[in-house]
Amino acid sequence: MQKISPSTAIDHLPHLAYDSVIFGFSGTQLKILIMEYHNTNIFALPGGFVLKNENLNDAVRRGLKERTGLDNIHLEQFYTFGDADRNNAEPMRTILVKNGLSPEKYHWMLERFISVAYYALINYKDVVPQPDALSDSCRWYPVNALPPLMMDHALIVEKALQTLRDNLDRKLARGNLLPPKFTMKELQQAYEAILGTSLLRTTFQRRMLSLNLLERHEKQYSGGAHKAPYLYSFIRFEAS
Amino acid sequence: MQKISPSTAIDHLPHLAYDSVIFGFSGTQLKILIMEYHNTNIFALPGGFVLKNENLNDAVRRGLKERTGLDNIHLEQFYTFGDADRNNAEPMRTILVKNGLSPEKYHWMLERFISVAYYALINYKDVVPQPDALSDSCRWYPVNALPPLMMDHALIVEKALQTLRDNLDRKLARGNLLPPKFTMKELQQAYEAILGTSLLRTTFQRRMLSLNLLERHEKQYSGGAHKAPYLYSFIRFEAS
DNA sequence: CTATTATTGTCACGAATTGAGACAATAGGA
DNA sequence: TCCTATTGTCTCAATTCGTGACAATAATAG
Known part of the structure; x- marks a missing residue:
């Protein structure tokens, strides 16, 4: 109120x-x-x-x-x-x-x-x-x-x-739940939190990329002792 | 009003x-x-x-x-x-x-x-x-x-x-757009009218049957000079 | 400088699903 | 008895999906 x-x-x-x-x-x-x-x-x-x-x-x-x-x-x-x-x-x-x-x-x-x-x-x-x-x-x-x-x-x-x-898929892409750039892992965690289930990493990544909703950017060096992930952002389409 | x-x-x-x-x-x-x-x-x-x-x-x-x-x-x-x-x-x-x-x-x-x-x-x-x-x-x-x-x-x-x-799928199964018993063809025509597209008969039939929403009944003898189709009805589940 | 480790991107392979045509089985009419 | 339109099902290729394998890092430890 x-x-x-x-x-x-x-x-x-x-x-x-x-x-x-x-x-x-x-x-x-x-x-x-x-x-x-x-x-x-x-x-x-x-x-x-x-x-x-x-x-x-x-x-x-x-x-x-x-x-x-x-x-x-x-x-x-x-x-x-x-x-x-x-x-x-x-x-x-x-x-x-x-x-x-x-x-x-x-x-x-x-x-x-x-x-x-x-x-x-x-x-x-x-x-x-x-x-x-x-x-x-x-x-x-x-x-x-x-x-x-x-x-x-x-x-x-x-x-x-x-x-x-x-x-x-469509809803997340339109909203702002994630920051402008995010890693595939963050995206997956958002999906998992919303759906309440866990998803397979490889399948998830393949599916996300095949949707053609993501743009890939530079890598993110997190300081962790492992390969750095790419950052992604949603491609924004015109307001429908 | x-x-x-x-x-x-x-x-x-x-x-x-x-x-x-x-x-x-x-x-x-x-x-x-x-x-x-x-x-x-x-x-x-x-x-x-x-x-x-x-x-x-x-x-x-x-x-x-x-x-x-x-x-x-x-x-x-x-x-x-x-x-x-x-x-x-x-x-x-x-x-x-x-x-x-x-x-x-x-x-x-x-x-x-x-x-x-x-x-x-x-x-x-x-x-x-x-x-x-x-x-x-x-x-x-x-x-x-x-x-x-x-x-x-x-x-x-x-x-x-x-x-x-x-x-x-779910919506048609809950509503009453079709009579209690209907042929696969009528069901397909309803889908086509709603979606505004035409669908492949064989694929449609296979998909409908695989949804486990339909019950098969006796055949309908339409008077036409061809094989009589089965009648189907939706299996009604408890109100959610 | 090399080995180690956690993660990530991609590929490979079989399983499941879908698109599209082929074909046999009718139910009447000719 | 043959013909025709329609229906139910099968087949085979194409596509997608589940699952594991594997190579490519980015630090860190020795």
């Missing part, structure tokens, strides 16, 4: 929110940005609301920019969660109270919300996560060690992962 | 709608249900609104039931369209006027709508399309010969097709 003021209710479309599953990759781990609300032990995906005259996609881009400082990120919408009972008013009431806001004045926040979910693949190192008005932290958590999430956010993460997993 | 009354505005979530791309298959053609509004020459996808306490998915199911009489149909949500300018008030105003409804009273229908889009694969023969209060026809049109559609509905159809095309 983004900056909140009493006017938020009238500036924004009612009953509509978005949530974002922001993936990052560090070492061998796939991570997600998770927010924690002040003094509540309540964890949630970063989300926000849509201005009355704003494109839905722009609203999410705006939120992501506030959260990560990053612009021009490839966002992919993957599902809209619309069960009537997905909003449990209790945690939100707690969040308001602990933030010194009156649940009466902010009653609109306790109502039902339909949430459009997006995911983004961003470069872990480029980001300094920014908590927002209601939350005191916005941190990376490994996907397989998430804190308990409020409402249906665990389900949203699960669906994001499922979506990401199929046609992963 | 479904039944409309002055109370619709307060019974439903504001600014939220759904649209459905209902696919049917007849002969060799893939078709879609399209509505035409009374005396307007305005064509649109069947859609509707969501009750304040209704699950989004249930709202769509309800609309589909009204439109086709069919229950228990596999619906798949595929995208939410949220551009601020996707709603052009003019056609909707025309529709209201031509239906003898005052644009002032029904002003909420002219506002911005976010629309969650679903597709369904249903058996052409099971359906007697039902127009709703505002429309005078609800008819099948071949996907490649659609009338000009209002707003961004052509885009919605395009995206539905794109979505349907990948992982078509």
Whole structure:
């Protein structure tokens, strides 16, 4: 949730929110940005609301920019969660109270919300996560060690992962999960972290090269006592 | 759009709608249900609104039931369209006027709508399309010969097709595009209509059989002067 | 300077899958 | 009984994939 003021209710479309599953990759781990609300032990995906005259996609881009400082990120919408009972008013009431806001004045926040979910693949190192008005932290958590999430956010993460997993080739190539240049090993580790399986090195390398999505650059001398790997980058095609 | 009354505005979530791309298959053609509004020459996808306490998915199911009489149909949500300018008030105003409804009273229908889009694969023969209060026809049109559609509905159809095309195997097996029993040729024609390409008969047959999704039944004696084909049906797995 | 070691890029070979045609087995009609 | 259109299956080559082998390093240790 983004900056909140009493006017938020009238500036924004009612009953509509978005949530974002922001993936990052560090070492061998796939991570997600998770927010924690002040003094509540309540964890949630970063989300926000849509201005009355704003494109839905722009609203999410705006939120992501506030959260990560990053612009021009490839966002992919993957599902809209619309069960009537997905909003449990209790945690939100707690969040308001602990933030010194009156649940009466902010009653609109306790109502039902339909949430459009997006995911983004961003470069872990480029980001300094920014908590927002209601939350005191916005941190990376490994996907397989998430804190308990409020409402249906665990389900949203699960669906994001499922979506990401199929046609992963194209998705990784468009996102920014890896730095601009990376080794084949790093690429393989990213695949393995996302798919949750281990892959055969030689087969993987052959398949990646045959996709014609990679450009080969100079070698990377890591200081290790072994052959230096090539660096690769994705060949970027026009925005479709 | 479904039944409309002055109370619709307060019974439903504001600014939220759904649209459905209902696919049917007849002969060799893939078709879609399209509505035409009374005396307007305005064509649109069947859609509707969501009750304040209704699950989004249930709202769509309800609309589909009204439109086709069919229950228990596999619906798949595929995208939410949220551009601020996707709603052009003019056609909707025309529709209201031509239906003898005052644009002032029904002003909420002219506002911005976010629309969650679903597709369904249903058996052409099971359906007697039902127009709703505002429309005078609800008819099948071949996907490649659609009338000009209002707003961004052509885009919605395009995206539905794109979505349907990948992982078509699983999707066809879950939907009801074909009758309960069908020949291999009918199955191939459905694939070809959806993918827009022609497929090799022998390769297709081998691939289909190797998927272990089909059960073989008795032969169909069509009256034609040639070998009778087997009938097949999809093996239905538990709902996931 | 040479031997050692961990890694990486590539190749080789059999297994599995796919493309494309051949062919036998019908179900009627002539 | 023969003919024809269609269907089910097989074959063979082409391609892709799983798997291991192997040579080419980039330091480090002796």
